[in-house]
Amino acid sequence: MLTRRTFLGAGGLGLAVVGVPAVGRAAATVEVAMRSDADGADVWFDPIGVRLAPGDTVRWMVHQNAHTTTAYHPANANHPLRIPEAARPWDSGLLVEYGRQFEVTLTEEGVYDYFCAPFEAIGMVGRLVVGRPGGPGARPFDWFVGRAGAADWRPVPPAAQRNFPAIQRIVEEGLVRRTKPS
16 A cells, blocks of 8 residues: 555655766777778778767777877877877777777877878878867977977878867867868
């Protein structure tokens, strides 16, 4: 029999459950395709910009041609630091066959810029924003010039600089696809 006491008890329990904060969401995995036209003259990451939460994983997958995913970091052939200072740099090595994959789980907040080693000079780059944007990847491309210990860092090629999507656009849209070349 439903009594007033039973009803209020159930309602009180319901309110108590509603007031409990939700446990954090499960970490996501986002796939980024490594693409090329048939001749290999037009190459790109798809999407080129992604917003993530700390703990999310990025999986790059070869669709056409041979590619790498390589963090902008001095440990990777003296490239400038463009990932959070506490983050671990990555370099997939050359991924050749269709379907080959490489994954990285990102836990440090900030902007992560990366490139494809064979095609960096022609602008095959991507950008990830994990949590709040910040860190070296949010600074101007030449922020390190004149700083101690950075004298041998290589500059980001002009074509690569032009192809990075704006951080604010990634934050607002969550996922940014490249603009097709004309």
